[in-house]
Amino acid sequence: MLSESRTNVPEAKGELQTQEVQKFPIWEVFTKKKESAVHLHAGSLSAPDSDLAQCFAREHYGQDQPCVNMWVTKRDFLTADSGENEFYELFVQWGAGLRYEHVGEVEACNGVEARDKCKELFCADKKYFTIWSCPNSGITKIDGSTDMIWRETTDQAYRLASGYSKVVRKKWEALRASKAVDDYQSEDLKDTY
Amino acid sequence: MSASANVEVKVGDCSNEDPQKLAAFEEHVANGGLIEPNDWMPEAYRSLMLRMAEHHANSEIVGALPEGEWIVKAPSLLRKLALTAKVQDEVGHGQMLYEVAQDLGKSRNAMLRDLITGVTKYHNCFNYPCPTWADICMIAWLIDGAAILNQGTLAHGSFGPYIRTMRRINMEEAFHFKHGEDMVLTLMSGTDSQKQMAQEAFDRWWEPSIAFFGPNDRPDELERPAMRWRMKTATNDDLRQKFVNRFAPAAMATGLVINVCTKDDQGNVTSATPDPLLKLDEETGHWGFTQPNWEEFFRVIRGNGPCNKDRLALRRFSYEQGEWVRKAILDGTTTPCKN
Numbered sequence: 058m059l060s061e062s063r064t065n066v067p068e069a070k071g072e073l074q075t076q077e078v079q080k081f082p083i084w085e086v087f088t089k090k091k092e093s094a095v096h097l098h099a100g101s102l103s104a105p106d107s108d109l110a111q112c113f114a115r116e117h118y119g120q121d122q123p124c125v126n127m128w129v130t131k132r133d134f135l136t137a138d139s140g141e142n143e144f145y146e147l148f149v150q151w152g153a154g155l156r157y158e159h160v161g162e163v164e165a166c167n168g169v170e171a172r173d174k175c176k177e178l179f180c181a182d183k184k185y186f187t188i189w190s191c192p193n194s195g196i197t198k199i200d201g202s203t204d205m206i207w208r209e210t211t212d213q214a215y216r217l218a219s220g221y222s223k224v225v226r227k228k229w230e231a232l233r234a235s236k237a238v239d240d241y242q243s244e245d246l247k248d249t250y
Numbered sequence: 251m252s253a254s255a256n257v258e259v260k261v262g263d264c265s266n267e268d269p270q271k272l273a274a275f276e277e278h279v280a281n282g283g284l285i286e287p288n289d290w291m292p293e294a295y296r297s298l299m300l301r302m303a304e305h306h307a308n309s310e311i312v313g314a315l316p317e318g319e320w321i322v323k324a325p326s327l328l329r330k331l332a333l334t335a336k337v338q339d340e341v342g343h344g345q346m347l348y349e350v351a352q353d354l355g356k357s358r359n360a361m362l363r364d365l366i367t368g369v370t371k372y373h374n375c376f377n378y379p380c381p382t383w384a385d386i387c388m389i390a391w392l393i394d395g396a397a398i399l400n401q402g403t404l405a406h407g408s409f410g411p412y413i414r415t416m417r418r419i420n421m422e423e424a425f426h427f428k429h430g431e432d433m434v435l436t437l438m439s440g441t442d443s444q445k446q447m448a449q450e451a452f453d454r455w456w457e458p459s460i461a462f463f464g465p466n467d468r469p470d471e472l473e474r475p476a477m478r479w480r481m482k483t484a485t486n487d488d489l490r491q492k493f494v495n496r497f498a499p500a501a502m503a504t505g506l507v508i509n510v511c512t513k514d515d516q517g518n519v520t521s522a523t524p525d526p527l528l529k530l531d532e533e534t535g536h537w538g539f540t541q542p543n544w545e546e547f548f549r550v551i552r553g554n555g556p557c558n559k560d561r562l563a564l565r566r567f568s569y570e571q572g573e574w575v576r577k578a579i580l581d582g583t584t585t586p587c588k589n
Contacts, residue, residue, distance in 0.1 A: 154284035216335035218424035228435040246424040
């Protein structure tokens with residue numbers, strides 16, 4: 058039985074009989090929650106190549122909450138000074154602790170120029186913490202409308218807190234006064250970030 | 251689910267650090283400032299933050315093991331979908347946290363191997379057995395509920411990448427928790443045997459839930475690095491009290507009885523008597539409760555719990571069995587998967 062393949066696993070002792078895996082390059086992922094939103098930095102991942110980075114990005118950052126568009130790029134590109142003459146996507150972290158936010162794109166001949174232009178065009182008079190720039194040629198853009206990321210064709214309510222809120226509230230109210238349920242639920246967290 | 255509240259770290263003093271830089275760092279953090287990976291930080295901060303993130307990541311990975319066992323035995327298609335999604339989320343949290351830890355200076359690979367060989371630890375509550383479906387329900391309600399309380403405060407910490415990860419994780423924990431409530435409420439409004447199964451699981455999980463926040467505070471708790479540097483923003487005892495205040499009356503409203511239990515070496519409950527200290531102090535608004543058995547807690551942390559060996563054996567088995575996948579990936583013989 059499948060369920061029992063995970064129990065009574067023999068205890069292995071001694072050195073691990075596996076090879077060390079070489080360190081993978083790090084990739085940064087930006088996601089857009091809905092069409093009217095901008096791309097926000099979601100997090101990073103380790104993957105040996107671009108194809109697998111996209112695969113992991115979908116798995117880790119695209120399937121746990123709504124996502125209509127996703128960009129994946131090698132971390133090294135974001136802070137690189139060099140580059141070719143092309144369009145660069147620009148991301149600004151407005152303060153320490155905040156998520157990088159996509160602000161726009163500029164044509165530039167390298168990373169330094171792209172970030173300088175970002176300061177002029179998008180950060181004038183504003184305080185910011187750091188800027189990332191990414192050459193368009195180094196970014197993989199996945200469009201959820203043609204290449205599905207978050208599955209919209211089937212009901213995903215089972216994997217969101219909001220999918221249970223009403224029924225749970227009703228069940229609590231059968232057991233406790235509304236005021237007690239309100240107090241108890243005041244510590245609930247929202248289900249999007 | 252997870253927690254880093256009870257990670258015990260001995261932090262070397264900062265006598266080798268530049269006193270001016272250290273003073274500026276401490277002032278920045280004390281004033282609510284946040285630290286990003288490229289900012290200057292004392293070595294002790296870096297290593298403590300790394301160990302906290304690594305312990306948290308380990309807990310996410312190991313926490314998924316007992317739950318994964320129940321996917322094929324879930325009682326309905328909806329529960330199976332939700333539990334599969336939860337397990338996927340937990341492993342994803344592990345991956346995100348390993349990335350945070352990796353940026354602080356330890357390779358993912360070393361972390362995965364140290365978990366298997368017992369060099370590093372994971373959250374203690376996963377060393378207890380999960381014999382019935384009701385245990386899955388109680389874990390999702392109580393342990394994820396405890397994790398949300400804890401992580402809600404960790405999300406106000408001082409290290410940028412960790413707090414961003416915490417916020418993302420919390421949003422997914424919100425689903426785990428609501429689903430847990432739904433499952434517990436379903437059992438407690440069901441048949442007598444469902445209620446009995448829920449009570450028995452509750453007896454197994456109440457103590458690990460209140461022990462989840464870690465050992466009692468020390469007299470100098472606020473002066474210790476984790477609090478001083480705002481990696482933690484609430485003490486273990488404060489969080490535990492908050493948890494009991496929220497969950498004790500809720501559990502009683504469903505008909506569950508809060509018992510003080512004794513357990514055998516396999517984690518089976520051998521006696522259960524209603525907690526004599528359980529009452530509301532009208533003045534403070536706090537619920538009294540019996541402390542967890544700390545002697546047992548430390549014994550289990552040291553590797554002598556009911557399931558320590560099973561969890562690590564399964565983790566090791568999966569890692570060794572997955573060797574060909576890692577090889578295939580490195581040889582470039584894979585093709586990317588899509589939905």
